[in-house]
Amino acid sequence: MSELRIIPVPTRILTEDDDIAEAIAYYAGAEVTRDDLVCCAESVVAVTQGRFVFPEELDISAAAEFCCRFIPDYGSLASPHGMQALMDVEGKWRVAAALFAGFLAKLVGKNGMFYKWGGKEAAMIDDVTGTMPPFDKAIVYGPAEPDLVARKIAARVGAFGAMVADVNDLKRSRVVGVSGGVDGAPAARLLLDNPFGNASQKTPICIVKNYRQYQEGHTA
Structure with a gap:
């Protein structure tokens, strides 16, 4: 079996003016083969879709x-602005009811x-400091249509596959x-x-080299 390796890919700061598939093709395309899996941090995908809000724009x-x-305290919803951002998209009463029901559960x-x-x-939702500057000062929502985004990335770079992932240091x-x-x-x-x-590393993309063979050996 070919060696499995994970290669972080540095980029410049990606913004809402970027297309994530094109950015990955530019920064990582030369490294990608038909055996590889391309992974991208979900918060960066969301930023390129304009799915973020700054705390000062919220009415708490x-x-x-x-x-x-x-x-x-470690949760993204532990701040008033994080919670307000959630309520603005999911509804105040739904969130409050879910919190109460979750406590009972x-x-x-x-x-x-x-x-x-x-x-x-x-x-x-990622609260402030959850993603790459200058969006570390923003609240970032989840990406829209992440499966479609993954398919577009895989097709654009000619990879075995692509994945949008939510990963943290915990x-x-x-x-x-x-x-x-x-x-x-x-x-x-x-x-x-x-x-x-x-953050300062600016490596929101990684390539899992030879993932196709790895998957074949680790799934039934």
Whole structure:
């Protein structure tokens, strides 16, 4: 089997004026083969789609001020502006009801239900400092149509596949979008050490070399 390697790819700062597939082709295309998986940080995909808001643009409600107190300090919704950003897209009453129901679910041993019931953005929003400058000063929503984005990336660079992933330094790795033929589960496990560098490193893209052979050997 060919050697499996993960190669972080440096870029310039990507903005809403960029097309993510074209940016990946420019910065990583020469490295990609038909055996490789191209991965991109979900927050950077969202930025290129213009899916972000700055805290000063939000009108913070009393409900957001109250509800954010029940989120752990490390969470993106623990600040009033993070919570308000969620309420603006998912609805104030839905979020508040999901928070209350999630608390009740915890009492019977079911954790994480708030993020299931609070709408898809509940688990996707990145608060300030969550992505590449200057968007570290913005609240970034999840990307739109991530599976379609992954398919476009794979087709543009001629890769075995592509994946949009939500990875952090807390050993959390989650598939947000994936192209056809790619099993996201083993790919997500490979990213647990977070090869992305969304801050000063400017490496929001990585190439998993020889992933096709790896997947064939790790799936039934």
